[in-house]
Amino acid sequence: MENESSDPPGKPSAGIPGIRYILVAGVFWRILIIEAVLLVGSVLYRMVSENAGPVELFWYAVRIVLLVIIILLFMMITLRRFLEKKIIQPLEAVSAANLRLDVANPQVDNIPLDADAALEIRDIVKTRSKMLDALIKVSQQRLNLVNFIRDTFGRYLSRSIVNEILESPNGRNIGGRRQTVTVLMSDLRGFSDLSDDRDPEEMVRILNRYLETMTKVIHDYEGVIDEFIGDAILTVFGIPEPRPDDSLRAVACALDMQRALAHLNRQMVQEGLPTLEMGIGINTGAVVVGNLGSEARTKYGLVGSVVNVASRIESNTVGGQVLVGEATYDQVRGKVTAQSPMTVMMKGFKKPLVCYPVTAVGAPYDIALPEIDEHREARQEIRLPLALWRLEGKKVASETISGETRYLGESSLEIDIPVRLEPLTDVKLQLVFCQDVHCFSDIYGKVLAVETQNGRLRHRLRVTYMVQDDRELLRKWIADASPS
Template sequence: MNFNPAASHEKATVLVVDDTPENIDVLRGVLKGDYKVKVAINGEQALKLCFSNSPPSLLLLDVMMPDMDGFEVCARLKADPKTEGIPVIFVTALHETCDELRGFDVGGVDFINKPVTPAIVLSRVQTHLKLRAAYTFIRQTFGRYLSEEIVDNLIDSPQGLELGGEKRELSIMMADLRGFTSIGERLPAETVVKMINIFLGRMTDVIQAHQGTIDEFIGDAILAIFGAPVERHDNALRAVRCAIDMQLAMQDVNRDFKLAGYPPVTMGIGINTGPVIVGNIGSQKRSKYGVVGRVVNTTSRIESYTVGGQVLIAQSTKDACGGSLKINGDMQVMPKGITEAMTIYDVGGILDENGLSLPEIAAEPLVELSVPISIQIAPLVGKHSSASFSGCISKLSLSSIEIDSDHICPPLSDLRVVLLNDDQTVISSSLYVKVLAQQSCKAGSYQAHVTSLPPEAELMFTTVLKQNPCL
């Protein structure tokens, strides 16, 4: 991305503030060929113009004025977030060092002494407008991914862009849309991109509100970190609170999807806490601020065990949150690359004074089918299907199914299910489910949560449920 501060669609506006008409005429004559010029003859007028809907790009501000001097005008501008970014150049007959120091203390960026030299005025104005444009560009670019506080930290630090990293205890979050692969297979590419942008835009707002740093967008997934670049003491609890807010914000996402005619989606979130290497990673030509380490990989594994609407956390995250969490349950898992079983926890909410809860998910009763539905089952390894085997659906609802098969699938594994007609023709090849538990009454029977229900499968399930009313 190339940036040219001079490439502006319209002239910048310079506000000249002076109580002497002769001085105003001189500055207007110097500026009018290159800039739009507005004039104020006192501090009150200047503030009114700056707080208007069309504020100036820069101020040339006299110091010695009646009622309110230039130092006070500048201080008021810098005290308000709406106007603190407007560069102020003092144009004054004051020549003492103490006056210049006071001007910088209240937020001025430069001093021009009277009588002015036209070339100096133009050069200083041009320089500070370029600096402001570059600063705005950097803030807008970083601000798409980082909170405002973190952007300030990176800009203010002279070492902010140096390559290198440090070991630090962080909380890592991975969020991913469940079953979105199936949705992407049956929708136009432009629709998929629009859906992802709506989702990522809303989630970015939530993450930034909790001082999280977005490390990466990975398709429909988000990797975020809590505790860097700004160190904090409550990384784990902020990450969990953020995750709950993200799940609640999915209501807004799905409302926007519905208005646009898109199908609804759900999201799973995993959180882990531990030591990672964090910093600017890459080469001198291309680098990014990010994290590496086993904790990051384990976070991805934890997220893979989620179903839609769920937040799963590691033991380390639970311990870091103390007794502040409502836990709905726990499970033992053996993620790939981990040598020992680990316990992960299903978060229901936060119990502190700012308590926050995930909505209770009412389980739909499974309806036993008089005639089971024939299926082909293919376990997923990552995003890819492995060898398939036969089975049938003996019970179902719109959110879960019970599968009977000679091939046993372990709990939390993901399956791609192909629905078959009586004549073995395919009804749907893009039903995705996650195995929840083995059914103790049947050796080859297990319950699975539906993570993606395509329209043709939903139509079939609805029809079958009407033919098999719940007793």
């Protein structure tokens, strides 16, 4: 606690007198009244009983007044010192200790008392000490409980959200408010298939390592992780309170997440672990944010089409890519570097979805990623038979389509198939080829472009997931086939 008044103890404050003034003034006026009564009584008695004349009564009164003054001075001096030592100073010490009380440092609260201090004052000091000890213990327990709640639920919700719920009188009420936010949705490419080939405990360790890395980056940019959806992360910028740079921070965060994943992948390769690829979609718009659910089960979250759109944008990304929606791009235009916009018609949407591949952000973040350019990637003409399936989400949505590879690269393929697939279509394919007991696992990709060459439909694919052994074998074949 801090002292709310700068007045010394015992001094009247805001018209309220202190104990020193009350005691001294009370004793003074009471002695004065008693002496005045004695004076008047003595003069009247002398006048009636002895028939004294005016002059004699006057000098008698003067002697009485002088005697009263002497008695009054003696009483005020001696009694004041007595009251100060026995009552006023001990009580002022208690008052001063209360004013300077600091719960965080209770050792400064000691009140020295004389050995002959009154029993009642000793009881006041002792009772006060016990009461303060109890209050400090209760306060510390309450603080520990609040910190425990913050730390525990801060692992499930953002610290800022936990603070809002705990500190707001209506923090637990069901309901929400309309607010403009920027939603960042990230997802790993091919993680489900990677999990099928490895020990579950190892995959949990890899996933937790990835999530820990991404969480640190998101917190650095003051984003709020709404939830982990498997290997996907739903992050929101603009809650609990919106800020003018929400969209720019979201884009900078996404680019830094890609950069952090590249660093993590270098560590994973050194440890013999598989590398990961992540796509990120960002969108800005109005949502309803708050406590959703019922009194029995409540979740702090957000509802709105902006979340669905961000997820759809993310689904069109390839590994290492950051796509932002049109609303977000309008807010960061001129502050980021982006490639030509891409337009895709998504199921359930009434107009095409426009996305901008962002590769860099300017000051104060200054983050740039290597641009994905399949044309510059080392590739060789290698023909292998293949089987391909079109995907919708995680489900196979077509019969087997047979074809042949034309050019192979480490992260891209050119294939000939008899069926035209629209750009941004997700596919799964198998190279129907085994060498030295090595057979290729499933390869996942996304169609980037389609053109007709010599009467054949040639599709250019970006690989979104390939097991590391297959990637190493393709790299070896490409190197062996390259001109010396």
